[in-house]
Amino acid sequence: MEVSSSVARKQTRQISVGDVLVGGDAPVSIQSMTITKTADVEGTLQQIYALAAAGADIVRCTCNEIEAAEGLARIVPRSPVPIIADIHHQYKMAMAAMEAGVDGLRLNPGNIRRPEHIKAVAAEAKDRNIPIRIGVNAGSLDPKLYEKYGSATPEAMVESAQTEMAYFDEVGFDLIKISVKASSVPLMVEAYRQLSEVTDHPLHLGVTEAGPPPAGLIKATAGIATLLLEGIGDTIRYSLTADPVEEARAGRQLLEALGLRERKNVDLIACPSCGRAEVDVIKVANEAMEAFGDRKLPLQIAVMGCVVNGPGEARDADIGIAAGNKRGHLFIKGQNVAVVPEDEMVDQLVEWAEFINEHGIDAALERADLDKARREAEKDRAKLLDEQGDDANHANEKIVQIRSKV
Ligand code: SF4
Secondary structure: OOOOOOOOOOOOOOEEEOOEEEOOOOOOEEEEEOOOOOOOHHHHHHHHHHHHHHOOOEEEEEOOOHHHHHHHHHHHHHOOOOEEEEEOOOHHHHHHHHHHOOOEEEEOOOOOOOHHHHHHHHHHHHHHOOOEEEEEEHHHOOHHHHHHHOOOOHHHHHHHHHHHHHHHHHOOOOOEEEEEEEOOHHHHHHHHHHHHHHOOOOEEEOEOOOEOOOHHHHHHHHHHHHHHHOOOOOEEEOOEOOOHHHHHHHHHHHHHHOOOOOOOOOEEEEOOOOOOOOOOHHHHHHHHHHHHOOOOOOOEEEEEOOOOOHHHHOOOOOEEEEEEOOEEEEEEOOEEEEEEEHHHHHHHHHHHHHHHHHHOHHHHHHHOOHHHHHHHHHHHHHHHHHHHOOOOOOHHHHHHHHHHHO
């Protein structure tokens, strides 16, 4: 039974970042950030295209010097996705980025602190209809807030965002989204919860400086998924110490896994392997992951270690492969459809998946010689059961041993 997300999302106001809607009933969007020098126009564009292909809806580029702003003037018109300029310390860089034509700004209230500068940027953004993210970061709060609260508490982070909002309010600017990121998951979760109580502006979720994968992926997922499942969050970014394509891919995969975005790419499932495995499941699963890459195939694909249990355990998968007797058994919705040599099974899996994507499950089942595939599968299944019995992990033997020792 397919259970899709039943999360009631908190209603927020909607803004547009270029042509991407954020907040309200818009799907949760995926963001990432380039790590090139923004002045390197071709290198940055190449990365933006790679990020968009991996699932990013919006990309942020640093605008830290005049050469970066000039680069943005060349990048924005050629970018496949809206571009946000990341601004720290120098409010003039925000002005320059707007002149360059960016679709949004991110300001850090912790390091652009003079009210007249903040208001000047907001007034200009209002005239140009450009949204601004108030990007609070636990590690760079206004020193006065550290003094007042003793450390970067959720309350301090929310106050930082509210102070910035009040300045924006003074010039009548409300195209706002807000983030209160921290590298501590419990801190960021609590800060976002408190923030969502006091504002209906859309929220941008992230665990900042989460670090390299896999720990960084786990931290970011823990924080972002917890909030999304509470209905909080309108746009997300994984901050990983890795190729930013990993960030975009992780964001997309998380939203697809939570049922918050329609599946566009392969959902690869694989058994954990066990004593029955007839093949190195980890290796085959990795080969399959690589072979599918970012192909636009919205299918669930299974890699299973043995033909004894594989097709049955993965019967909900659109297509899968199970190993047995040095052969790969392809199955569609649990039905065996073909038997191929073991070293061809990943290629065949890709070929059949492409076929299903183009012609559908029924056409693929029609294309198969089902009787032959079933017979061959039965043969291998029977052989393995014969060799391994139904206790392939020798658990019964071990239990007898354990009992003899107590
Ligand atoms: S029984 Fe087969 S499919 Fe299940 S975990 Fe073991 S090898 Fe994988």
